[in-house]
Amino acid sequence: MNRRGERRSRRTGTAGGRIRGPDGGTRADTTNDQDRSTPGAQVRGGQDHDGTRPLDVIVVGGGAAGLSLAHRLARRGDLTVTVVEPPDGPLRPPERTWCYWAAGPDDFAGALEATWSRLRIHGRDGTGITVDPAPLQYRMLRSAPFERLVHSALGRNPRTTLLRATAETVREVPGGAEVRCTAPGGGTRILRAARVFDSRPPRVLPPARTLLLQHFRGWFVRTAADRFDPAVADLMDFRVPQPRHGLAFGYVLPLAADHALVEYTEFSRTPLSRPEYEAALEHYCRSVLRLGLYTVEAAEQGVIPMTDARFPRRAGRAVFRIGTAGGATRPSTGYTFAAVQRQSRAIAAALAEGRDRVPPPHGRRALAMDAVLLRALDTGRIDGPDFFTRLFGRTPAERLLRFLDGATTPREDLGIGLHTPVGPMLRTALELPFLPRRSRPAPSVTPRDEESR
């Protein structure tokens, strides 16, 4: 299962896209890849760090995890918080979309792009399984409106600050920790706080037995005729050619009858080149979805490690890792955003009680089951498309999503486990303790993409 959603090119809106016909021919030009600039150069509350008085909290990195935590702490209102986020440039990730499921009110309701109350999976044979996960809803947030919403909330709190600077080092000092930053002009800035929450992406992944990559490219397409059902999100569509290793699927998030994010995703060891993604997307749009004439308005690409590595959550007495860097990405799905919200709530609650503890983003049982699944997929012992199709077809949707949130009981987990190929899964579980763990570099966001330009 995967995640994500839509974004329109802010540079050109619907203009200047690529228009393709059923024959794949190009009528006009230039795919509008995302504009990397982000609004909100500097948000400053009434208090800035003056170099003499330590802050309560420094959050390093203003992405999904950093801003979610800062948002929660700002709502508490009594802590001095500074978020350190680099100026526009190579360290800032491109604009992207986060999808997650949730019930009830949403902290980021003002930035939500779309919601769906029905989800669908297509098996390899074309059978569609549509489910209603009520009371859960599938939700889509774009990173730019999310940032604007959080930046404006931080700006309203005189005790919070967003500092545009690059964190170079984070180290413990008596009474807390120190973050040494480089300002956009080149000067050095040193911040001190009682606690630092660091969300910078790791350069090297912790040692793991299995590392698969969830890698994908998506197009925001506008069709000439109405082709989508805006009420249903297609989470996994296995009617695409399967790779020799791992699995592949389409992912469709309709935003209107003629407008959707359409993605091609693989769980495998190596990302594709951009032309390879484009060929797979073109085939999916043309031959599987039969979109007819369509315009590609923008594109999104990414790679998310799916690993049984153990991410340390603590880098010192006063330094904690959060977000992907702290293991918030669910190994079997790549979903991270919801875990980041749970973790932010828990950290805020711990700080309110004066406790220094970052709870694990995922429970042990969930991680153990994911380790088995990843290894079984990687070895080819189970057939990925059949596995996910069967799981969706046989487990009530709400329970399956709760399972992916780590919120099911052991009994429910057992029931779900019995819908999987028990023999290969057991064999994999028995061999796991004897497998070595290896460190590997973290994959870059657009690997091999640059080569192909």
Ligand SMILES: Cc1cc2nc3c(=O)[nH]c(=O)nc-3n(C[C@H](O)[C@H](O)[C@H](O)COP(=O)(O)OP(=O)(O)OC[C@H]3O[C@@H](n4cnc5c(N)ncnc54)[C@H](O)[C@@H]3O)c2cc1C
């Ligand atoms: C394209 C894409 C789509 C995804 N879609 C989904 C989805 O739909 N649902 C889901 O649950 N998960 C999704 N994920 C996975 C995950 O939710 C995201 O990767 C998410 O952004 C992780 O949050 P984070 O805060 O850990 O990392 P990021 O959001 O990447 O934030 C890290 C921050 O650290 C900053 N930084 C880096 N270096 C420095 C430095 N030296 N000093 C200061 N700051 C620094 C960066 O600028 C960045 O803002 C997606 C991932 C990608 C790549």
